[in-house]
Amino acid sequence: MLIKKPVDVRESEVTPQSWYVRRREFLQVAGSTAVAVAAGAAGPLFSGTSTVLAQNPAAQKLENLRKSALSTDEKLNSYRDVTTYNNFYEFGLDKGDPARYAGSLKPRPWSVVVEGQCGKPGNYNIEDIMKWFPLEERIYRMRCVEAWSMVIPWVGFPLADFVKRFEPTSKAKFVKFTTLVDTKQMPGQTEPALPWPYVEGLRMDEAMHPLTIMAVGLYGEVLPNQNGAPIRLVVPWKYGFKGIKSIVRVSFEESQPMNTWQRMRADEYGFYANVNPAVDHPRWSQASERRIGEFFKRRTLPFNGYADQVASLYAGMDLRRYY
Numbered sequence: 001m002l003i004k005k006p007v008d009v010r011e012s013e014v015t016p017q018s019w020y021v022r023r024r025e026f027l028q029v030a031g032s033t034a035v036a037v038a039a040g041a042a043g044p045l046f047s048g049t050s051t052v053l054a055q056n057p058a059a060q061k062l063e064n065l066r067k068s069a070l071s072t073d074e075k076l077n078s079y080r081d082v083t084t085y086n087n088f089y090e091f092g093l094d095k096g097d098p099a100r101y102a103g104s105l106k107p108r109p110w111s112v113v114v115e116g117q118c119g120k121p122g123n124y125n126i127e128d129i130m131k132w133f134p135l136e137e138r139i140y141r142m143r144c145v146e147a148w149s150m151v152i153p154w155v156g157f158p159l160a161d162f163v164k165r166f167e168p169t170s171k172a173k174f175v176k177f178t179t180l181v182d183t184k185q186m187p188g189q190t191e192p193a194l195p196w197p198y199v200e201g202l203r204m205d206e207a208m209h210p211l212t213i214m215a216v217g218l219y220g221e222v223l224p225n226q227n228g229a230p231i232r233l234v235v236p237w238k239y240g241f242k243g244i245k246s247i248v249r250v251s252f253e254e255s256q257p258m259n260t261w262q263r264m265r266a267d268e269y270g271f272y273a274n275v276n277p278a279v280d281h282p283r284w285s286q287a288s289e290r291r292i293g294e295f296f297k298r299r300t301l302p303f304n305g306y307a308d309q310v311a312s313l314y315a316g317m318d319l320r321r322y323y
């Protein structure tokens with residue numbers, strides 16, 4: 001994200017470089033060709049929640065998912081695309097590194113500290129958090145700042161429900177999110193690639209918007225480590241870097257938090273990060289994007305195609321200045 005100019009993604013980059021993370025699980029079921037084929041071959045087509053196929057034989061299935069009316073009906077990227085072409089600098093800078101190395105992350109037991117301007121601060125267990133909110137499937141178009149995109153069937157719940165539960169005070173104007181710091185679990189943190197921990201933030205109205213979710217799964221299964229297990233943010237009208245992974249802290253703040261990429265390079269990455277084809281990145285155009293798995297580029301849409309639903313949040317703001 002930082003070093004390389006986004007070039008057209010070659011087909012070889014999206015083919016499964018690795019199932020290393022799951023290799024052990026695969027070996028366990030090696031006797032069962034059927035299972036191995038279902039999980040590791042060309043990637044079974046997603047055919048709805050009721051008939052979800054095992055993507056990873058060892059992964060916990062998330063049952064009884066509600067279907068969200070806020071989903072796109074665009075063609076999904078394969079499970080393989082979604083889980084082997086990632087940005088998660090805690091495991092390295094290469095797109096294949098998270099799938100290769102995130103096996104060291106332990107997403108259970110896990111707890112999330114909630115703190116700051118709210119009535120119910122505390123340390124909450126991920127198992128409890130997952131029980132509080134009915135899980136739904138949300139199929140979202142995702143656009144990375146590096147000019148590639150994917151369509152991903154997330155499983156999660158509205159961030160608004162999470163926020164309300166902790167009773168933010170009137171002073172809470174922003175929500176700040178923080179990723180785990182643990183060099184044993186996240187070996188990339190021994191390198192100064194980014195200032196650790198990874199931090200992100202949303203304005204309160206962005207956090208409360210019905211499109212904003214906390215994801216705990218994808219493709220009907222618990223979130224793979226490389227996608228930010230056990231809990232991450234998903235904001236479909238913003239560049240992907242807002243979608244902070246493996247969250248351990250949520251804080252209600254009076255003032256705008258400094259997010260990691262803005263701290264890293266304020267001239268290139270801002271706080272809002274709304275997908276905006278009219279504002280180029282200083283080193284490349286944002287006018288078009290490469291949908292992973294497709295040959296031809298497509299035009300990038302304002303707010304990643306969610307303008308009808310979110311443009312009003314920014315009425316009157318100069319989005320060239322507030323990028």
Ligand code: MTE
Pocket residue numbers: 001082085086087088089090144145179198226227228239240241242243244245246
């Ligand atoms: N969260 C953490 N903690 N560390 C990261 O490096 N990368 C971000 C975001 N969340 C990142 C992160 C970027 S740049 C993108 S594009 C998305 O995660 C990628 O999410 P995905 O790999 O699930 O598609």
